[in-house]
Amino acid sequence: MLSKRNLQLNEHGELHHLLAIEGLPKRILERILDTAESFVGVNEREVKVVPLLRGKSIFNIFFENSTRTRTTFEIAAKRLSADVVSLDVARSSTSKGESILDTIANLTAMHADMFVIRHASSGAPYLIAQHAAPHVHVVNAGDGRHEHPTQGLLDVFTIRKYKKEFNNLTVAVVGDILHSRVARSQIHALTTLGVPEIRVVGPQTLLPTEIERLGVRVFTSLDEGLKGVDVVTMLRLQNERMNGALLPSASEYFSRYGLTPQRLALAKPDAIVLHPGPMNRGVEIDSMVADGRQSVILPQVTYGIAVRMAVMAILAGATR
Amino acid sequence: MKIAIRNGRVIDPANGVDRVCDVFIAAGKIAAIGDAPSDWHSNKEINAQGLVVAPGLVDLAVHVKRGTLASELAAAAAGGVTSIVCPPDTDPVLDEPGLVDMLRMRANAQHGAHVYPLGALTKELGGSQLAELSKLAHAGCIGFSQADSPIVDTQALWRAMQYATTFGFAVWLRPEDHFLSREGSAHDGEVSSRLGLNGIPAFSETIAISRIVQIAKALGTRVHLSKLSTALGVEMVRAAKADGVNLTADVSIHQLHLTDVDIGHYDANYRLTPPLRTGRDRDALIEGVRDGSIDCIVSDHTPRPLEQKQVPFGEAAVGASAVELLLSLTLRFAESAKISLADALAAIGARAARTAGLPAGTLSVGVAADVCVFDPTAYRHITAASLKSAGKNTPFLGYELPGVVRATIAGGHLAHEANA
Numbered sequence: 001m002l003s004k005r006n007l008q009l010n011e012h013g014e015l016h017h018l019l020a021i022e023g024l025p026k027r028i029l030e031r032i033l034d035t036a037e038s039f040v041g042v043n044e045r046e047v048k049v050v051p052l053l054r055g056k057s058i059f060n061i062f063f064e065n066s067t068r069t070r071t072t073f074e075i076a077a078k079r080l081s082a083d084v085v086s087l088d089v090a091r092s093s094t095s096k097g098e099s100i101l102d103t104i105a106n107l108t109a110m111h112a113d114m115f116v117i118r119h120a121s122s123g124a125p126y127l128i129a130q131h132a133a134p135h136v137h138v139v140n141a142g143d144g145r146h147e148h149p150t151q152g153l154l155d156v157f158t159i160r161k162y163k164k165e166f167n168n169l170t171v172a173v174v175g176d177i178l179h180s181r182v183a184r185s186q187i188h189a190l191t192t193l194g195v196p197e198i199r200v201v202g203p204q205t206l207l208p209t210e211i212e213r214l215g216v217r218v219f220t221s222l223d224e225g226l227k228g229v230d231v232v233t234m235l236r237l238q239n240e241r242m243n244g245a246l247l248p249s250a251s252e253y254f255s256r257y258g259l260t261p262q263r264l265a266l267a268k269p270d271a272i273v274l275h276p277g278p279m280n281r282g283v284e285i286d287s288m289v290a291d292g293r294q295s296v297i298l299p300q301v302t303y304g305i306a307v308r309m310a311v312m313a314i315l316a317g318a319t320r
Numbered sequence: 321m322k323i324a325i326r327n328g329r330v331i332d333p334a335n336g337v338d339r340v341c342d343v344f345i346a347a348g349k350i351a352a353i354g355d356a357p358s359d360w361h362s363n364k365e366i367n368a369q370g371l372v373v374a375p376g377l378v379d380l381a382v383h384v385k386r387g388t389l390a391s392e393l394a395a396a397a398a399g400g401v402t403s404i405v406c407p408p409d410t411d412p413v414l415d416e417p418g419l420v421d422m423l424r425m426r427a428n429a430q431h432g433a434h435v436y437p438l439g440a441l442t443k444e445l446g447g448s449q450l451a452e453l454s455k456l457a458h459a460g461c462i463g464f465s466q467a468d469s470p471i472v473d474t475q476a477l478w479r480a481m482q483y484a485t486t487f488g489f490a491v492w493l494r495p496e497d498h499f500l501s502r503e504g505s506a507h508d509g510e511v512s513s514r515l516g517l518n519g520i521p522a523f524s525e526t527i528a529i530s531r532i533v534q535i536a537k538a539l540g541t542r543v544h545l546s547k548l549s550t551a552l553g554v555e556m557v558r559a560a561k562a563d564g565v566n567l568t569a570d571v572s573i574h575q576l577h578l579t580d581v582d583i584g585h586y587d588a589n590y591r592l593t594p595p596l597r598t599g600r601d602r603d604a605l606i607e608g609v610r611d612g613s614i615d616c617i618v619s620d621h622t623p624r625p626l627e628q629k630q631v632p633f634g635e636a637a638v639g640a641s642a643v644e645l646l647l648s649l650t651l652r653f654a655e656s657a658k659i660s661l662a663d664a665l666a667a668i669g670a671r672a673a674r675t676a677g678l679p680a681g682t683l684s685v686g687v688a689a690d691v692c693v694f695d696p697t698a699y700r701h702i703t704a705a706s707l708k709s710a711g712k713n714t715p716f717l718g719y720e721l722p723g724v725v726r727a728t729i730a731g732g733h734l735a736h737e738a739n740a
Contacts (some may be wrong), residue, residue, distance in 0.1 A: 007585055023512065068539035101630055121632030123586030130585070131630075146516030173406070181516060209521075210511035 007129050016060055017138040018311050020147040021188035033157050034069045035310035035319055036268040036303070042079065043305055052318040053082035056113045060086040060141070061103070063119040068277065069141050070153075072301075073116050076308035078320075082114075104128050111137060114315060122146035145179045151276050152185025154307040156193060158300045159231055162272050166190070171214075172225050172267075174237035175257060175284050176206045182276045183235055184214075191215045194256040201225035203258065205246040222257050226266040233274040234259050234285050242283070249284045260286045264294065272296045322653075324356070328368025332375060334670035334682040337604060343373055345689040348732030352478035352685060364729050364734065367392060367694050374665050375681050376402025376433075376690030378672035380570055381546060381618035382643050386411045388623060388710050389423075391699060392643065393432035393710035395621075395736035399644035400692030400725040402433050403673065403680040406442040407492075409467035415451040424460050431733045434690075436678060438465040438492055439606040441480050447471040451478055453489055454468045454721035463490035463544065467639070468593055470528060472498045478535050485541045490677070494546040495528035495553065496594065501548050505634040507597045508538045511580040517634055518535060520595050522550040529553055533560045536567065544675060547620060549594035551604030558613040568675045569613070571605050572620040573649045574640060576657075578602075578715060587717045588629040588636035592620075609667060616672035617653075619646040623711020641711030648721035651696060655722070661696065690711050693727040695740065700724050 001104070006023050010016040013030055042050055058077045062070050070086055072174055077084035104115065114137040117125045122144030129138040142148040156166075171190055177200050178181045190198050200201055200211055201219040220223030220257060226232065242250045264273065273289055275297045279286045290297060313319045325347040330353060331338050336355070344352040344360060351357050382404040384392050396404055406423065408414035414423065420437050427435035439461035444447040446469075453464055462558040464484055470493070471477040484491045501520045508519025529545065533556065536543045548554060548571050557569045574592055579599050583590045590596060608614035622639025629636050642649070646668055654664035666681075673681030680690055702719045704712035728736035 099627060099631065110650070119632065121634050123634070124632040126585045127630070127632055144516050144632075184516065209508050209519055210510040211513055213510040215512065 007126065015314055018149050018315065019125050019129060019138065019140045021149045021152050021185045021192065022147065024192065026192050029153070029189060030158070032058050032153055032314060033160060033305065035314060036157055036306040039306040039309040042305065043302070049079050049081055051081045052313050053077070053080040053316055056082045056316055057111055058082045058084045058114045058116065058312065059107050059112045059164050060084065060116040061089055061107070061118070062087065063089045063100070063117070063124065065090050065140065066118055069118060072304050073141060073308055076155060076305050076312060077197065079305070080309055082312070100124065100127065101131050101257060106131065106135060107182040114139065114312065115170045116141050118142045120144055139311060139315065144182050145181055146173050147185045148181040149306055150304070150308050151182045151313055153311070154300055154304040155186050155233065155276070156189045157276055157303050158274060158296055159272070159308050161297060161299070161303065163230060166193040166195045169195050169231060170199070170229045171195055171231040171233070171277050172199040172201055173232040173233045173235065174222060174259065176226065176237050177211060177235065178206045179238065179241065180235045182281050187216055188235060197239055199225050199229070203247070222263060223266055228265055229267045230271055231274065232259065232264070232267060236276065237284050251278060254283055258282070258284060258286060259289050261288045261292065264289055274300055277301070322361065323364045323366065323368045323729065323732070323734065324362040325368050325691065327415070328371045328373035328693060330373045331662050332666055332681065332683040333666035335684060337683070338662055339693070343683065343691065344625055345691070345729060348689055350683055350687055350689050353683060356480050360671045366693060370478040371693050371695050371726055372661070374668045374692050374694070374708050375683050376621040376645060376692045376728065377399060377668045378403040378676070378681050379619050379643055379646055379668065380409060380616060380623065380672050380680060381403040381572070382621040383407055383639070384410060387534065389426050390430060390709065391710040392621070392623065393430045395707065396433040397728045397730065398578050398708045398725060400647050400694055401643055402692070402727050402728060402730040402735070403436065403678055404433050404643070405438060405462065405676055407438050407465055407467040409445060410608050413440050413444050414438070414461070415445070415649055417455045417465045418463055420456060420459035420656045431730070432735045433730055434680065436462045438463050438678065440464070441466050441491065442471065442476070445469040447473060448476050450483055453456060453484060454487060457487070457489060462678070462685065463492050465492035465546070466494070468494060470496045470498050474531060476520050477512070477531065481535050481539055481541045485539045490544055492544040492546055493532055495525050495532060497524045499529045502523035502529070504595065505591060506583060507595045508579045509580065509598060511583060514671070515583065515586065522552060522597065522601070525594060526552045526556060529556045533565055533567065537563065537565050540566065542566045547572050547594055547618070548605060548608070548614060549575050549597050551601045553610035554604045554608040554613055558608070558720050561613065568615040570572065570616045570618045570675070571609065571614050573642060573646055573653065574620070574715065575602065576609070576617065577649060577651045581634070582715065586633040587629065587715070588633050589640060589713050589717070591636045591638055592640060599740060610657065610659060615675045617646070617650055617667045619643045621709070623709050624713045626712065629713050640714050641707060641709045642709055642714060644709060645702065645714065645721065647692070647725065648693060648700065648723040649716070651723040652721055687731055689732040691729040692725060694723055694725045696723055696740070698722070698724040
């Protein structure tokens with residue numbers, strides 16, 4: 001739907017940047033998932049390092065703070081033997097007035113091979129990719145409320161681990177869809193991989209306008225939305241959304257949209273529960289569910305390393 | 321200076337003229353059309369064979385900032401524009417007569433387009449304290465506007481419109497609800513949802529139109545609505561006109577070509593205000609121009625330095641550099657919308673002049689000689705280097721557009737000339 005050249009692929013149709021799941025063909029998603037599969041074994045070994053990216057320099061540039069995501073990218077890069085530098089730009093250059101592109105130009109001059117970018121503004125990684133030197137790869141680690149492609153990939157990786165196939169699944173994505181980059185990435189990944197029914201569940205204030213155009217069914221009742229689903233993704237509700245024009249209070253939200261064991265019972269008995277973290281226990285999810293047998297929240301974190309290793313290795317051309 | 325423009329296709333929509341003939345200019349005025357005045361001796365001859373000779377263009381929205389007047393008037397001349405209306409969001413804001421005097425003095429020294437300032441309706445465009453409208457009008461303001469800073473307080477809007485109406489001043493307002501638009505950067509719809517951009521709903525415009533039109537109807541205010549962007553907005557304007565409200569409206573040329581889908585990969589040159597909307601809105605705007613509900617087309621020329629556009633979309637400055645593209649984009653629009661050349665030129669000429677009450681937009685004998693001579697069949701490649709404006713921020717970089725201006729005459733003065 002978006003016009004203009006696909007920035008993410010090179011002239012041979014190979015992945016050059018990972019900016020969004022939207023627009024990526026199924027074969028590329030599957031290749032990432034298959035490659036990640038091979039790295040799961042590496043992460044379970046005693047020596048958890050492979051030499052695929054030896055000599056490569058990866059810069060994690062976080063214009064917006066996120067210790068968790070930054071850490072998983074760091075671990076992934078180190079397990080591929082890359083040299084990795086993490087910069088918390090939120091606290092340094094740009095607060096002194098330096099533009100994003102100047103920051104990037106300076107780091108490129110230090111012979112960067114890959115940038116992992118987190119930014120509060122939707123589209124910032126596109127700006128960087130459009131101005132990056134041709135050999136430099138850009139990975140979007142979350143831009144505004146647009147996409148968080150590696151999170152979407154690790155979600156579908158986790159789903160594939162537990163459910164094997166995509167073409168017979170019903171998936172519900174619950175909560176603050178409006179502000180969620182995770183939701184957008186996950187929805188695009190699931191539609192591309194052939195999931196026949198994707199539901200979004202939330203109050204109208206947390207649903208983006210015309211979200212059904214992304215190929216999802218819209219539910220405003222959690223009970224209705226959960227009926228018969230195979231997978232439930234609970235989204236984090238950020239503190240600043242809880243008391244204001246969007247929602248009256250965290251407790252009222254929980255009363256309508258919190259995932260309790262009783263509600264989860266409406267889903268299929270073998271349904272799994274995902275959450276991109278960090279969780280607000282008692283706001284969007286009951287601890288009984290978060291820690292229950294259907295929760296795959298911790299495996300998601302583990303698989304996140306393998307998926308990020310796969311993305312970096314493929315971008316650097318180290319897996320051919 | 322006596323100028324003869326020979327053998328061009330003279331199109332003067334206001335006078336119903338469309339024929340090949342000569343145009344003679346002397347003492348800054350149109351001296352004759354057709355046969356030369358007796359004892360004619362030219363100081364300058366322009367061969368317009370195969371070219372169109374039209375009234376200089378009238379652009380009702382050209383934003384100029386401090387220090388850019390020379391480059392932007394050169395850009396206007398290069399685009400065949402000979403009359404511009406300058407909104408009050410200059411730096412500083414046009415809310416004092418002395419600032420208006422200074423702008424007009426500087427503009428006159430450039431011998432380019434005639435500059436018609438709009439005064440600020442409220443001090444610093446703040447939306448509360450009235451500016452000195454009578455003094456500003458005396459200094460040459462042709463109307464009063466809030467530019468892109470809508471009055472939030474409806475009581476203040478009512479009082480400002482009452483005061484302006486007292487003296488018969490025109491009020492130019494861009495219909496926008498401040499609260500609905502303040503956080504947004506794109507039309508609220510599928511595209512903004514996909515891109516994760518904060519949306520500006522269509523009703524941000526229509527709620528404001530409703531507010532303005534109802535007050536204008538009660539008071540009899542002369543109102544001009546700037547930069548319509550929505551289908552429902554066009555319908556409301558059409559209905560208000562039929563209802564006898566003293567209302568006119570314009571549309572930015574960008575809205576007639578582009579939609580929110582064109583934002584693509586967050587190209588900040590497409591960040592405009594109002595935002596680009598949907599194909600349905602665009603079609604309704606085109607129909608509005610065709611049936612006259614929308615009186616004229618403006619460039620909404622807003623030059624920006626590169627660094628204000630090389631940032632993420634939501635942080636980018638709004639607006640596009642466009643005064644040099646108004647003619648080409650209007651020709652392209654006319655072709656695709658199947659509107660005659662004369663009607664298209666009227667929308668950026670006679671109709672615009674009538675809307676603003678300006679003595680411009682015609683080639684009547686005796687009026688100030690404002691003429692645009694252009695080749696309607698030649699194409700131009702739009703690049704940053706090809707633009708005279710200080711602002712290179714246009715969504716149309718890389719486009720091939722029809723219409724090349726060969727000569728621009730403003731007040732009898734040759735302001736621009738480019739040979740084939």
